[in-house]
Amino acid sequence: MNFLQNLEDSLYKGFINQAKPSGDRFKPTLLINNTKTNDTVLNSITEELDSCQSFLFSVAFVTESGLATLKTHLSDLNRKGIKGRILTSTFLNFNQPKVFKELMKINNVEVRLSSMKGFHSKGYIFSHQTHQTLIVGSSNLTAQALKVNYEWNVKLSSHENGELVHHFYQQFEEVWENAQPLTEQWITSYEQCYIPIEYRKELKNVAEFPEVYTENPLKEAINIKPNKMQEAALQQIQLVREAGNDKGLVISATGTGKTYLSAFDVRSFAPKRMLFIVHREQILQKAKSDFIRIMGGVESDFGILSGNLRETDARYLFATIQTISKEATLNQLDSQAFDYILIDEVHKAGAKSYQKVIEHFQPKFLMGMTATPERTDDFNIYELFDYNVAYEIRLQEALEEDMLCPFHYFGVTDVEYEEGVIDEATAFSKLITEERVAHLLQKINYYGHSGEKVRGLMFCSRKEEATKLSEELNRRGLKTVALTGQNSQEERILYVDRLENGIIDYILTVDIFNEGIDIPSVNQVVMLRQTQSSIIFIQQLGRGLRKHGSKEFVTIIDFIGNYKNNYLIPVALSGERSQNKDNIRRRMKDTSYIRGISTVNFEEIAKNRVFSAIKKSNLSDMKILREAYLELKNRIGHIPQLQDFIQHNSIDPLVIVQKYTTYHHFLLKLKEINPLVTVYEEQVLTMLSLEILNGKRLHEILLLELLIEKEQVTMDIYEQSIKSHNCTSNLETLASVQRVLDLSFFNQGPRKKYGSKPLVVFRENSIYFNEDIQESLKKNTSFRAMLMDLVMGANELSKNYKCDQALTLYKKYTRKDACRLLNWVSDESSTIYGYKTKHGSCPIFVTYHKNDAVESSVAYTEGFISPEIFKWSTRSNRTLASGEVKTIIDAAENNIDVHLFIKKDDDEGGDFYYVGQALPDKENIEQALMTDKNLKEIPVVHMHLALENTVESKLYHYITSEEN
Incomplete structure (x- = not known):
């Protein structure tokens, strides 16, 4: 399918009939900032920028933060020799002088300033090899408009001869010709007459933004209200106390106001006396000052215990751990002197000095605060607080709640020498x-x-x-x-x-x-x-x-x-x-997990x-897995189940079983347990761990859940369960489930590893576990618990896949997965040499960047022509007359579904991204010659595969990009 046809179909779909089948790449699209899906206007602009040959921006307003979101992209374009132009203005004096200085730093962008009265345009034009893209609407070049604000922008694609795009170019050129070039001299002149807009400097809630306020000389409580996070945290801390607990741990990202939060809670608790412990003297005065702002009171109520200051009679005492942990100091303080004790940076509490202090005092409530509870010193901070995590807010949530200063992180190249x-x-x-x-x-x-x-x-x-x-x-x-x-x-x-x-x-x-x-x-x-x-x-x-009032964001520059x-x-x-x-x-190819205006x-x-x-990297190294395992175990206070790893976003259980076959075996390696199951029970767990835990098909999981609950179920009950979960329930899929669970799908090697006999017996209308498994479920509670954990973990992981179709777009599958999910009778993955047609389907597997060692006879010239078209080659020694080739060419007529799977390179292992169904474009099929390792010319067939779905841009750029 050529570009013009694709464009015509997309325009027909966008403007005449939305039911028109077409690819998504060129269809007219409304761009908004959607916080639920993490889709932003910025995503579309950077995608276009990264693949364009030139660009034009016409934007009235530009901010430093908005420009920062594009700087790495512009730097990469500069390295490639790609240039652009930006047309902006001084409308309403919005653009600050400094942003013009920032624009001057970008060598491959020419900037001009329109003197047109009321210049207020917001448009972005990108020139590509085959087409032009326009993004026009309400978004200026500001971080708020590109990532956060509710904006409407339309993205349109056009042929270079299209009338609409010519109108845009003409308008741009007309204004450009009459605009003032941006120069250092112009900026100097603008600075002299610039009047800042004061409403941009509005201060935020003091609880979020305390540093802009001066000391309160009267020592009266300032009417500061908790921010959103602090209100939620205070409620959770109170619930911990109401449950009868005398300890609570607060995990809160740096900068989220932990000290203010603790002051609010102390004010609520109203202790007779309070002790606040820190590890550095310079923090003491700040903490004391913050407490005074929140609580008020006379100066003498607040005292310092550090160095030569010994104000130990104060109602609210702020002490360094170095001073209070001294034997002489502790001996002067009664063990019940304080009914509320706070420890800042409590992850350090494993040290002897902290342990000595904690053991000495008997407060009514002990509060610990930290941003990083995960430690490498084997001390369990969670155990210290009886596993009572009163509240937790990490970096992502804090950014989303606008509690931190936004940041722009730039991973930049470190210098490279000849060596x-x-x-x-x-x-x-x-x-x-x-x-x-x-x-x-x-x-x-x-x-x-x-x-x-x-x-x-x-x-x-x-x-x-x-x-x-x-x-x-x-x-x-x-x-x-x-x-x-x-x-x-x-x-x-x-x-x-x-x-x-x-x-x-x-x-x-x-x-x-x-x-x-x-x-x-x-x-x-x-x-x-x-x-x-x-x-x-x-x-x-x-x-x-x-x-801080002096900055709108912080720049993080990481030399890599x-x-x-x-x-x-x-x-x-x-x-x-x-x-x-x-x-x-x-996470590297899609950074939209960063919320707010941060990038x-x-x-x-x-x-x-x-x-x-x-x-x-070897992420499955035992040392790494052990540390992650202990971190989770410390947090929850017991040996984790597989579900715990999923629930707490810890180790992916699949990483464990891929290396150690079963979680039981992993725990044995860690010496956490003694053997808990028989040889056959271990084989059953092995099968379910390696074949079912991944959750790629819900059908087996639903049946196993029923069988654990009941000794025997009917096919009717099973089918009802499938339908209630909106899964496909055709006979082919049900037969495939049976072959997997009775092991007939597998080859002799895996069958032996899985115990040789069927795990599940299908007889007439009845389905049940084999006798050995039934006996184990009755007698071995450990095996039963592990089996249930496996099935529940698989159920959780299955949420990543769609149940109403065999394969889910952009998920990863092995050749064996494809055989199973496409309902093949047996696992033929070992004989799928790139592709195979069977049972009404033809999975094609492509390694995009082939190893240099690959023989020329198989190192075909394959690759994406566009996100909708993939140029593919058959095996060598195949002609247009070859039966397997003719079958694929006539796939539509033969009712054969062609499925395309691609992995970037062999470093990704045996998993391939599923990019959807495809059909050969019969106008682009040719027989050619290639040279084998013996320098003999042999035939091969090249063809264009038209994808049913346009490959998502981030995956497309990840797969196609060359990497060092």
């Missing part, structure tokens, strides 16, 4: 070369910061790097200081104060600012070190997430080298903990480095 890219083994001398410093300055200047002056933190990999790099930056005109563990607390406080007051531009450090320090005005965080752990990554990113732990970047940003490589890849962006080369790290 390679910076990695763990790079010599120190290479970290501070002229070339790297220049590269660093170029990137931090290009990606910029919100606000008039940079206030930045740089996290370096080594102390020597921080010190030397600070010297190099100072030599180039910046004002920076290096702070390491060797600097005193007084020095740290001094330079933090200088940073906040704009006296210096950057503090360079290694890891001393990972947590426990507030610098609300930080507007740029630069990461120059390898990603050590997702916990540290989020801690460092969090240094900029405090809201060839580090083996690069895969932790998408893990940390998304909160992904499944240890499933496919899930992590998905995650990777330069193309940097993205490829992360993908490379994902490929090379």
Whole structure:
């Protein structure tokens, strides 16, 4: 199907009859910001931008944050030599002078300013090789309009000869010719006459935004109301107490107002005396000040216990752990002196100093607060609080609730030398070369910061790097200081104060600012070190997430080298903990999980480095799985079931069983249990773990649920269950279910591994487990529990698939999966050499980027011509007269369903993305010659497969992109 025909069909569908069958790529579309589906106007603009040959924007309003969402895309286009033009204005004095300075940094974009009265256009035009795309409507180039606001925009595709697109181009050119070029001189002139719009500087609720308020000299409680998160948390904490518990743990992302929350709860609890414990002295005064704002009272009610200050008689005592944990201090304080105790950064409570204090006091209520309860020191923070998680809000939820300062994360390329890219083994001398410093300055200047002056933190990999790099930056005109563990607390406080007051531009450090320090005005965080752990990554990113009146967002610039732990970047940003490589890849190619106006962006080369790290990582290594397992076990207080892993977004159970066959075997390896099942019971669990747990077909799961509940069910009852779940109930599928559960579907090897005999017996109208399984269910409670857990876990995972059709678009399947789900009589995956036609279906499996070692006879020229057309090749030594080829060519006439499965490369294992049904385009079929390994010419047939569904853009770009 050619482009024009596809376009005509799409336009007919969009403007005349929506029932018209056509691909989705060119149909007219209404673009809105849909928070439920994570679809945004920005997604469509960046997709068009990434594949265009040139572009034009006509937008009245531009903000720094809006421009930031496109900077990596524009940088990649610049590397490819692709240019664009932006037409904007000074209408209503909306555009700030600084945004024009940011526009000047983008070398491949020419900008002009319209002097037209009332210039208020919002349109984006993209020129592609075959067509033009227009996005026109209500969205200006602002982050709010592109990601959050309720906007209406229409996306239209046009041939280059289309009249509508010519009107747009003509209008653009007319205004462009009369517009003023953007220059440094023009910006200087504009700055002198610019009058800011005051309503843009409205302050937010003080509970979310406390740092913009001055001290209250009267020490009276300010009428501050809890924000949305704090109201919910206060209710949950109260429920914990009402349930008779005397401990509660609050898990709250950095910057979400934990101190204010604790003050609200203390005010509600009204203790006779309260103790607030922190691990650093510089936090004490801030905590005390915050409590005074919330609670009011006389100055003497609030005291400090730290260093030389010993105000131990105060009603509300704020103490450092270093001082209060001293034997002499504890001896002076009665064990029941405080009826409410708060511990900040309570994940440190495994230390002896904390344990000593906790054991000494007997409060009526103990509250712990942390942003990172997951620890690597084997201390179980959840157990300390009797597994009472009173409230939890992580980074994603906090962003969605607008509790944090929005951020724009940029994964950028680190410098590359002749001997390679910076990695763990790079010599120190290479970290501070002229070339790297220049590269660093170029990137931090290009990606910029919100606000008039940079206030930045740089996290370096080594102390020597921080010190030397600070010297190099100072030599180039910046004002920076290096702070390491060797600097005193007084020095740290001094330079933090200088940073906040704009006296210096950057503090360079290694890891001393990972947590426990507030610098609300930080507007740029630069990461120059390898990603050590997702916990540290989020801690460092969090240094900029405090809201502050001087910034609208924080810029995170992460220099990505060839580090083996690069895969932790998408893990940390998304909160992904499944240890499933496919899930992590998905987080790289689709970053829409970041809510609000925040964005995650990777330069193309940097993205490829992360993908490379994902490929090379061994996420099923026992050490990694053990840590994740213990983390969940610590949280829930018992050995997890498979359902617990799913419910708590922990390890993907499929990762466990793919390596250890069964969860029971995994627990044995961990020495968590002694053997609980017989050899045959283990074989049954193996079959269900490897074949059913994935949830790819609900039918088997529903039957197993019935059989666990009842010893025997009728076919009628089973069919009723299938229909009640709106699943397909044709005879072919029911027969396939029987073959799977009686093991006749499987080859001899798997059958033996699964115990050889049918798990489920189908006799006339009755269905039941075999006698051995029935006996085990009665006598072995452990086996019964494991079987139920497997089936319930499979039921949960089945929600990822559609039950009314055999295959779900864009999900991953193996060749064996295809045989089973397409209702083949037996597993013929070992003989599907790329494709096979049988039982009314023809699955085709393609590895898109073939290994260099693949022989020329099978390294066909295959690939997407467009998201609707795939150029495919048969096996070698096939002609147009070959029976298997003729069968596929005439698939429609033969009632054969052709299904196309594609994986990016062999590093993805044996799973392929299902991209839908397809039919050969009979106008694009040809017999050709290719050379085999013996340099002999042999025939092959090439054909275009027209897909029933246009491949979703993110998957399309992921599969087709070349990676390093």
